[in-house]
Amino acid sequence: MKQKIAAKKREKGEGGKLAKSGAVFLACFLLIVLFVLLILIMDRPADWTHFLAEHYDEEIALLLSLLFLCTIAYFYFFYEDREFLYRPSSIFLFFSLIIVSAVLCYVFGRYVSVYARPYAMFAVLCLFLLGRKHALFLNFIFVFMMFSVDLFTRDFPMTISIEMYSSMLIGFVSGTFAVFFANRTHTRLGLLLTGVFLSVPTVLIIFFLQIPNPDYGWIDHLTSTGFQILGCVASAVLTLALLPFFEFVFNRLTVYRLRELTSTNAALLVRLRDEANGTFTHSLTVAQLAESCAVAIGENAELARAAAYYHDVGKLKQPDCFTENQKDYNLHDELTPELSADIIRSHTKDGYELLVQNHLPKVIADVAREHHGTLPIKFFYDKAIRLAGEADIKDFSYLGPLPQTKISAIIMVADAAEAAVRASSDRSPERVEKVCRSIIEERMNLNQFDECDITMKELTVIKRTLVEALSGVHHHRVEYPNIQFNRDREAVKTEDTDG
Ligand SMILES: [Fe+2]
Ligand SMILES: [Fe+2]
Numbered sequence: 001m002k003q004k005i006a007a008k009k010r011e012k013g014e015g016g017k018l019a020k021s022g023a024v025f026l027a028c029f030l031l032i033v034l035f036v037l038l039i040l041i042m043d044r045p046a047d048w049t050h051f052l053a054e055h056y057d058e059e060i061a062l063l064l065s066l067l068f069l070c071t072i073a074y075f076y077f078f079y080e081d082r083e084f085l086y087r088p089s090s091i092f093l094f095f096s097l098i099i100v101s102a103v104l105c106y107v108f109g110r111y112v113s114v115y116a117r118p119y120a121m122f123a124v125l126c127l128f129l130l131g132r133k134h135a136l137f138l139n140f141i142f143v144f145m146m147f148s149v150d151l152f153t154r155d156f157p158m159t160i161s162i163e164m165y166s167s168m169l170i171g172f173v174s175g176t177f178a179v180f181f182a183n184r185t186h187t188r189l190g191l192l193l194t195g196v197f198l199s200v201p202t203v204l205i206i207f208f209l210q211i212p213n214p215d216y217g218w219i220d221h222l223t224s225t226g227f228q229i230l231g232c233v234a235s236a237v238l239t240l241a242l243l244p245f246f247e248f249v250f251n252r253l254t255v256y257r258l259r260e261l262t263s264t265n266a267a268l269l270v271r272l273r274d275e276a277n278g279t280f281t282h283s284l285t286v287a288q289l290a291e292s293c294a295v296a297i298g299e300n301a302e303l304a305r306a307a308a309y310y311h312d313v314g315k316l317k318q319p320d321c322f323t324e325n326q327k328d329y330n331l332h333d334e335l336t337p338e339l340s341a342d343i344i345r346s347h348t349k350d351g352y353e354l355l356v357q358n359h360l361p362k363v364i365a366d367v368a369r370e371h372h373g374t375l376p377i378k379f380f381y382d383k384a385i386r387l388a389g390e391a392d393i394k395d396f397s398y399l400g401p402l403p404q405t406k407i408s409a410i411i412m413v414a415d416a417a418e419a420a421v422r423a424s425s426d427r428s429p430e431r432v433e434k435v436c437r438s439i440i441e442e443r444m445n446l447n448q449f450d451e452c453d454i455t456m457k458e459l460t461v462i463k464r465t466l467v468e469a470l471s472g473v474h475h476h477r478v479e480y481p482n483i484q485f486n487r488d489r490e491a492v493k494t495e496d497t498d499g
Pocket of ligand 1: 311312347371372415
């Protein structure tokens with residue numbers, strides 16, 4: 001019965017979220033209507049009222065076709081990525097990309113040439129901001145939208161010119177190839193070169209399309225080729241110019257933003273290095289481990305590294321309360337175990353708040369909050385039992401939430417493994433394997449992975465990767481023979497003192 005009620009509540013909650021996303025989608029669609037209206041007014045500034053009244057049927061057809069395409073996009077997200085629909089900021093981002101790209105394509109098409117439209121810009125921005133799968137599909141929706149705008153706004157009575165078809169083909173080809181080419185690009189120069197390479201398939205397709213056309217001479221071929229190269233390079237340049245704007249406004253993660261965040265000059269990392277050097281060093285090691293684990297299970301390695309750099313920034317509030325930053329004095333010797341546990345566990349919440357205040361991406365802030373899940377702080381729980389004879393485990397447990405993503409789970413395990421292996425004097429592969437296995441098993445027994453979709457197989461791969469990496473990171477130093485030489489390079493002292 002209880003389960004039925006819970007299922008009904010969940011359904012109701014989902015229904016409400018979907019209704020809200022539908023309303024946001026419709027509101028954003030009105031922005032597109034505004035854009036179309038603006039085009040029609042710009043085309044005929046003198047008599048636009050008369051024109052609109054005269055061609056009301058074409059305008060309705062255009063709006064219906066745009067609405068139809070937006071509905072397809074809605075259902076695509078509904079079936080492929082429902083979480084996307086639940087976040088209004090994602091919907092705003094999607095429509096902002098459409099409108100900005102449509103305005104630029106329209107301006108290029110009207111004032112330069114339809115062949116010079118920077119279609120690939122939309123696809124590449126979608127690739128970096130929404131992901132490869134979405135970019136491929138949304139490129140088709142965008143190209144059809146531009147085709148509809150061309151169809152219903154350019155010529156009256158309506159005609160479909162070869163230019164319109166060519167423009168649509170350029171959109172499909174350049175957008176699709178741009179997603180494949182730019183997917184592996186990690187530098188800004190690489191993205192510019194992608195723009196140049198992109199022009200090859202588009203030029204070839206338009207060349208073959210125009211061959212049967214007897215009115216299309218070599219001069220026309222050369223002109224359209226030049227404009228297509230211009231459009232592809234313009235796509236790359238405009239992407240580079242607009243990407244930081246979208247990253248900042250919608251707080252999105254891209255490979256470029258991740259690079260900036262993991263630079264040791266990043267403001268919070270500089271603070272961590274100066275104010276909590278022990279935590280900073282620990283975070284660097286966890287980052288190295290998390291990156292290897294992410295690669296091993298096919299997760300985003302750059303994101304894992306960035307999230308690990310920032311997972312303990314909450315310790316900046318009271319750095320001296322954490323072992324890795326302490327020297328001789330331990331503040332906890334003077335505190336009750338309850339107070340100590342409270343200080344320790346609050347670093348996850350403090351970290352989350354600090355990261356949100358500093359406008360770091362939410363996914364990184366979430367990892368900081370989730371990386372200890374609801375685990376008990378065993379040292380202070382044990383101290384409380386010894387002092388008072390009993391203690392409530394809830395007062396000595398992290399407040400959660402549990403890891404929601406595989407990246408969070410990786411950092412939870414890598415963090416604990418790094419600390420445990422660092423504290424152990426025996427760092428042989430057998431010992432490291434035993435430590436990593438018990439860390440993973442303990443977290444499984446305490447249901448710490450229940451809310452993320454990590455599999456047993458992936459946890460095994462993570463364990464193996466950690467053992468390999470930690471045996472390498474904390475390997476035993478080679479014992480150097482303690483020989484001293486005199487000026488004649490003769491060995492004079494071989495006592496076994498510390499080297
Ligand atoms: Fe932590
Ligand atoms: Fe940590």
